[in-house]
Amino acid sequence: MTYEGVPGVVRTKEQHRETTLIVDTPRLREACLHLRDEEGFNTLVDVAAADYLGWPSGPEDVAGYIGDAGGRSVTSPGSWGLERLPEPKPKRFSVSYHLLRLGADPARVRVQVWLDEAEPVASVIDVWPTADWHEREAFDLMGIPFEGHPNLVRILMDDDWVGHPLRKDYPIGGEPVRFSGEE
Amino acid sequence: MAVAPGARIYEGTRIPFPTPTVLQLDERLRERGDILQINFGPNHPSTHGVLRLIVDLSGEEVVGLSAVIGYLHTGFEKSMEQKTWWKGITYPERIDYVGFQNNELVFVLAIEKLLELEVPEKATWMRMLLCELNRIHSHLVFLGTAALELGAISMFWYCFRERDLILDLVEMVCGTRMHTRYFQTGGLAEDVPIGFYPQAREFVEWMPKAIDDYERLLSSNEIWLERTRGIGLLSGDDAIALGQSGPVLRASGADWDLRKAEPYLAYDQVQFDVPVYPNGDVYDRYKVRVDEMRESTRIVEQCLDRLEGMEGQPWIADDRKVVLPPRHELHTSMESLIHHFKIVTEGYRVPEGEVYVAIESPRGESGCYVVSDGGAKPWRVKFRAPSFVALEATATCMRDALVADLIAIVGSLDSVMGDTDR
Structure with missing residues (x-):
């Protein structure tokens, strides 16, 4: 299957029988609307953000x-x-939208955008309402700002939590523990 | 189209605007006063774990609702980045602790996809058998607890009686009753134990009778029908827009099952039907799950037929770079000892790449997105939790509901909080 008509595609990658469309960040919504309305991808299955800080370069x-x-x-x-x-990565964060064509002729495609620290990406909540919690999760754990999300608040961590735990520069076991009798 | 034609549950869409998961209280109602805001959970016996709902009530009617989750967030995905692939297999089964076998499978399949590893036939069929037993187990937990919450206490005892039979079988296979870690990259951790097939046969003969009993107790029970029919409506189009999958989607008229649509393991070689119901209410979600238990029993039977003829066949791939060598070789072979040592201490490496694997877990599409940098630990693991997505539908299902229905609706979405919060 070809995705030639999808607007904003920078690169198409085929790996392990999966298609990844790397899309120009500002044109994400356009590409998503096209995939939903023209190609029939009626379901957004998952939004997965990944942090590539420290990704091996050699x-x-x-x-x-x-x-x-x-x-x-x-x-x-x-x-x-x-x-x-x-393979070297263009920017620090990737956000992957896993789309599914649910119906008689099933297909899957991954739409991927690349972002720098604090670089915003448009919310797709009006394309697929299910994006609501997925985007909140990516914001909460990875610190991706989604523009146009009506309720972008933390979802899994506490409301007053500082930092985004799934980032690579977030330490594990970084919680200080105080013992009784300690100075 | 997947949604059955003529399945009109309601006109248009009921998904709240602008936030699809928050049912906002109408300002005019608020001005009129007499709105009671209650905090339902997180520690409430009928929320299936630590789910918190903030509910606005006008009399008995639910007029506003938002769900708060995260009370069980334990950072599984972060922890898995610190463990080798080999050790990480113990984590996913603890994420969805009711559908443990299926969650274990999805992660193992993701590793195998990256490794492009062939799995022996016996392992494939045994995996399928255990996953179907696990589906019955999960639906029994749903049925027992959902009915208990609506006052049918005896259902709980009957369901947990059969659940115990399944756990006995699981215990026989791997020594623990839950969280088995029996699926290994490349196949199974050990061969199927002696005596497993006869005991599984006994279960397969017994289970249809037990399901008949449940149906006699509930399917035409006046109270059960009153409390579940026409409650918690969700149309097929809304269900798809909200990303629903599994029994919730099939109860809304969509004929969609990953075991049929994108067969994995050997699901294309077994006979089973996919139950689909058109009304999108609590009762249909119950019916879908009960019918699925029957179908799963059928699949288990077919797996047994196949497995009984595979005596003596390998249960794990013969790839010494990934799979532990047989124990007895460690005493006589230097190479085996080295391989064993390497895998246990530093783990095996998985080629660079990213994959997304989806399976039909008892709760719907359970997915696993994995990124590898070519090292011995995953770079990123992300689970697509079906419970997380199911809870997104609470606000839509809860339109025009009464406070007593709320319990039935939350129960019917069958979310496991460990899976939701990860």
């Missing part, structure tokens, strides 16, 4: 990688599965 950054930029060394044991080097 073979030396992947723990245990044996080989060079050309690929893994076949003579080195233990390097199973490292045929590919991590």
